[in-house]
Amino acid sequence: MLQEKASAVTDERVSRVQNSVETDLLPHQSQLGLSTASAIPSSNEPEQSIDNIKVILHERELWKKFNEVGTEMIITKAGRRMFPSYKVKVTRMNPKTKYILLVDIVPADEHRYKFCDNKWMVAGKAEPAMPGRLYVHPDSPATGAHWMRQLVSFQKLKLTNNHLDPFGHIILNSMHKYQPRLHIVKADENNAFGSKNTAYCTHVFHETAFISVTSYQNHKITQLKIENNPFAKGFRGSEEGDLRVSRLQGKEYPVISKNMVRQRLISSHSHLAGKLGAGVLAGHSQVLSSYQYEAGFPLSNSDPQDPMTNHFPQSRDPSLLYHCFKHRDNGRHLELGCKRSYLETSSTGTEEHYFRTAPSYESSLLSHPYCAEGITSREACMYGSVETESGSAAGDTDDLANSPINCNMWATVQPYPRYSMEGIPYQPFTAHFTSAATHTAVVPHPSTPMVPRSQADLGVYNPASVQRDLPVIHPSSSSSSCAPVVPGSRDRSGHPSLYHKKPESPLRPHRDFSAYPTQGSISIRDPLCQYQVELSSAGTHWTDS
DNA sequence: TCTAACACTTC
């Protein structure tokens, strides 16, 4: 079924990927993980290594439309879904192997933006990234056959600007540009990942890059959202007249669509306003000094060629890294990753690129001196998202019956070079990640297939706390952050951590982050599930304590 | 800039 199409489409890419990947990365070691896989004869398919998995972005045309204008995603305290939603079609997986699919959203560059004069302009340096969180698809882990059977939807993923978010939503800073990434991780025997040899690969679709906002800046985007998002149907003007009753106001007179009006106003406005320009850093100046992603983020949208991309000024360079990685045992892989990256720019858009493990910014990190050090800690945490669970979860996307895990979020650490440098171990976060696989999480609800280790705590780590309390500390920055997770790498240097969790408390990384508000109460209404992951690192499996 | 209440929609 799907495969057919997909395969056709992807062929090219695949080959590319392979080559590169293989060369650098380890050729498929994935096998270790085979637990599941082993049984399978992979005979037919070309190689079913994780590197050969093809991923096609669903509704790419729609994404492109948004991207041409400069996609904006609303972020709210309560969490807002993305629209277009992130959905992919996956092919060339080993039908019997179990995989975990997750999405993370990393900074696309190191700038803060401002919408002036009807255009996005750089307005200073980006704020330090928060520890990234990962959104694990609710069906994870599931077999290749399951994933390939239908579209894999991440529509329930929510974005928030609440650094203390207790729900497990992905935390972003407003007016910053981000790049969503899909990671496919081979599940280990326990249906988790985290083992040392966990194999995984990352796919990036440049057209899904967006700038986070608390309210739409470009009316063209507002318009596209209204026209395409079913929930915004109420704002669609009636065709012709565009007469719409303005009930909101309680008035009954027909009005020109607000959008239109708005646009006009805006435009006129913008002219006036325009000038401010960018230079402002908006105040925040927060000294970012320390943090830096590196300049080169790989992510950018970039296609140089693509005109569209340009909407976001600066962003990036075109290149992306491409690669897939497998982890080997410890952390070394990171390094590998670094090297490999090469630009792929060209391809463009559409497709995805394989990345190295390290997240984009990470990559940068890699380059940095810090990288090396930092890397170690990467870890990811997961949160269960609240929502997920419930029914909807299933529905949404695909659905699945399996049901395994509902949503989970993972957090990745971000890189804050500074700290890392110091050598402080961030373990804290690490811990989260940790071993995850094994541990999986828990969640209050036992439902999860995974292992329920601890329980739920919700919080895994709380970013928030981190931020506030320790601003500095962010966890490991470097490395972990990057890595998306999973795969492990961490070096172990030390930190193994794990964390565990207390039930109520969020996880605190070692340091404490204290406060997590949350707690259980939060919402968990539903089941949250949490996973903890560990990257491969060394053994860390959690230590639980 | 950001937030919360809102009217309307989907599911």
Added chain:
DNA sequence: CGAAGTGTTAG
């Protein structure tokens, strides 16, 4: 029918 996702609007 109720829960939840929309952009709007006022603050």
